[in-house]
Amino acid sequence: MGGLIELGALDTLKRKAHAFESQAGADLPPLPGEPEPVDPAVEWEMSITLLVTVLSPALPYLPTVYTPDTIKALAGAIVPVADKYGLSVGGIMSGPEIGLLLVAGPLALSTYVAHRAWREQQDAERTLDAAPPPEVVAPQPRSHLGENMQDTGGRLPAIRG
Template sequence: MTPQEAEALVREGAAIDAGAAAHSEAAASGNLDERGQIVAPDENARAMEWFMVPKVIAWAITAVFPETAPNYSDAKCMELAHAIVPVADKYGLSGVGDSPELMLLLATGMFCAPGYLAHKGRKEKAIAEEKARLEGGSDGSRE
């Protein structure tokens, strides 16, 4: 066997190993069809991995500014999730769970939300009561 033939065999072996590694990775991530062929992950499935991020942000914004709710539909949140996918791929993230910092941020926001909403409710109630007091009671008299 010549050195060139040996080198060709080494390259062929490396290509086989690379293909086997890609196949194993695809199998682990569920990206194989029923015949065992590698398939690209569904774009919507990848976006669904990130859908929670814009959904939680939308929830937080609409809690503060309810009038903005029509701007944060599920379709708009999914649109943003699709935009997140290439950036996540660039940094090697495969879902929200891959970023402990992001999980902490989202969990903290969800943890604080009930307290914020209770405070907001009390403030709105106090403003309404003060407005009613300034405008007078239902009989038209001032207190």
């Protein structure tokens, strides 16, 4: 059986080819017509920016916290951790569930914030309606003698000396 390859040798070749593909692919330039590889930091940066943009209507302070420089630094810090655990933006940010979350999440948050504001307004109106009217104090009658005079009943005040 001169032309056949042993099964063990075939497995060895498959393993060597896989090892070569996983190592060589990172250093080779793209082939003609193949898209340029995307920098993972840029991919994370775009994803965080999208998330901040989507959540900003419900949380208007986010753009002041997540400035472009902050997002860039955060994305750069995420890359080594994502590489360590084998995560990528494409793996996390893909699928119909993520699309639903990006639309329904901010909508639900906006609804909650609007409902809370409406509820506070309703409570404030009820408090105003339930409060008793302010007590009206009638002015005290003024003496016919004037403000600085006392009624002594016709007697002269004692003179002290």
